[in-house]
Amino acid sequence: VSTDITRRVAVLGGDARAAAEASRWLDQGVDVTVVAAEVTAAIQDLADRGLLVWVRAEVADGPDRQDDPSPAGRSEGSVTLVGGGPGDPGLLTVAGREALESADVVITDRLAPLTSLATLRPEVRIIDVSKIPGGRSTPQEEIDCLLVEHALAGRSVVRLKGGDPFVFGRGGEEVAACEAAGVPVTVIPGVTSAVAAAAAAGIPVTHRGVTQGFTVISGHVPPDHPDSTLDFAALARSGTTLVVLMGVRTLGAICAALVDAGLDANTPAAVVADATRPSQQVVRGTVSTIDQDARDVRPPAVAVIGDVAGPSLRSRSSLGTDR
Numbered sequence: 351v352s353t354d355i356t357r358r359v360a361v362l363g364g365d366a367r368a369a370a371e372a373s374r375w376l377d378q379g380v381d382v383t384v385v386a387a388e389v390t391a392a393i394q395d396l397a398d399r400g401l402l403v404w405v406r407a408e409v410a411d412g413p414d415r416q417d418d419p420s421p422a423g424r425s426e427g428s429v430t431l432v433g434g435g436p437g438d439p440g441l442l443t444v445a446g447r448e449a450l451e452s453a454d455v456v457i458t459d460r461l462a463p464l465t466s467l468a469t470l471r472p473e474v475r476i477i478d479v480s481k482i483p484g485g486r487s488t489p490q491e492e493i494d495c496l497l498v499e500h501a502l503a504g505r506s507v508v509r510l511k512g513g514d515p516f517v518f519g520r521g522g523e524e525v526a527a528c529e530a531a532g533v534p535v536t537v538i539p540g541v542t543s544a545v546a547a548a549a550a551a552g553i554p555v556t557h558r559g560v561t562q563g564f565t566v567i568s569g570h571v572p573p574d575h576p577d578s579t580l581d582f583a584a585l586a587r588s589g590t591t592l593v594v595l596m597g598v599r600t601l602g603a604i605c606a607a608l609v610d611a612g613l614d615a616n617t618p619a620a621v622v623a624d625a626t627r628p629s630q631q632v633v634r635g636t637v638s639t640i641d642q643d644a645r646d647v648r649p650p651a652v653a654v655i656g657d658v659a660g661p662s663l664r665s666r667s668s669l670g671t672d673r
């Protein structure tokens with residue numbers, strides 16, 4: 351890595367360690383160029399989103415592919431699913447950090463806090479299994495196999511995920527795969543973007559006198575899609591804050607379905623992208639305008655629909671006078 355006074359660095363190599371290094375610099379607001387013939391899916395994703403520049407070139411002493419590490423004196427391997435939080439390395443839990451520090455193998459994702467991998471011992475093997483929407487991805491069965499195989503070889507495996515492993519994180523499937531193979535598995539919860547993205551924009555998902563709950567839904571398919579199992583009429587009536595994950599593409603259809611089902615068209619809404627990262631972006635509007643207002647926003651983003659997303663929350667007072 352070389353720096354100059356313009357706060358620009360070049361990271362040489364495109365493997366998972368280079369991704370961690372690049373992420374560490376990005377966290378510090380430094381412009382990053384990755385120079386490598388090939389890159390991991392996580393680096394590709396950062397480049398596709400314009401957060402770093404990838405220069406496709408052979409580097410003389412780029413990091414070599416790592417060998418499988420031998421287990422560190424343990425007879426039985428294990429898998430720990432670690433919720434890494436929304437991206438800011440400070441929002442990884444202490445327990446998650448400790449699990450990473452004692453891992454032989456770390457299997458990571460593009461939305462995980464990659465910076466927290468920059469300080470792992472050199473012998474730790476890092477495997478990037480990012481799924482890029484509409485792009486490169488590792489099938490879930492292959493991820494399940496990797497977890498099980500490394501654990502059965504006696505290694506301590508950490509599966510690092512963005513947010514919380516059980517909030518749209520396929521954590522349940524990975525736990526089931528481990529249990530089916532007789533591999534001991536534990537889960538360390540994480541700070542979910544469903545709550546943290548709103549918080550990073552100053553929006554509390556609940557607020558006394560405004561709303562008594564919040565509902566988290568996946569927007570990966572639009573309301574009229576055969577795979578959608580959500581009851582939009584019920585959601586529109588729920589009186590809770592609605593938090594939509596994976597909904598950048600479908601936000602217009604979701605908002606329209608809510609208004610059609612009777613939600614007040616002037617209900618405040620906000621979109622928070624890249625929450626807790628230096629590239630965080632917040633757009634505010636109403637349930638009728640937010641899709642247009644946020645048309646230039648790219649995933650990952652969370653939409654928050656409800657009075658808590660409005661500008662006048664503080665004047666609404668939490669003193670309980672407002673019913």
Ligand code: SAH
Pocket residue numbers: 436437461511512513514515516517518519541542543544547594595596597622623624625626627649650651652
């Ligand atoms: N398990 C994760 C969610 C995985 S689904 C969690 O608990 O946060 C992936 C979705 O999470 C994205 O499409 C986006 O809606 C949301 N997301 C994750 N990280 C985010 C971030 N830093 N900023 C905004 N949205 C984020």
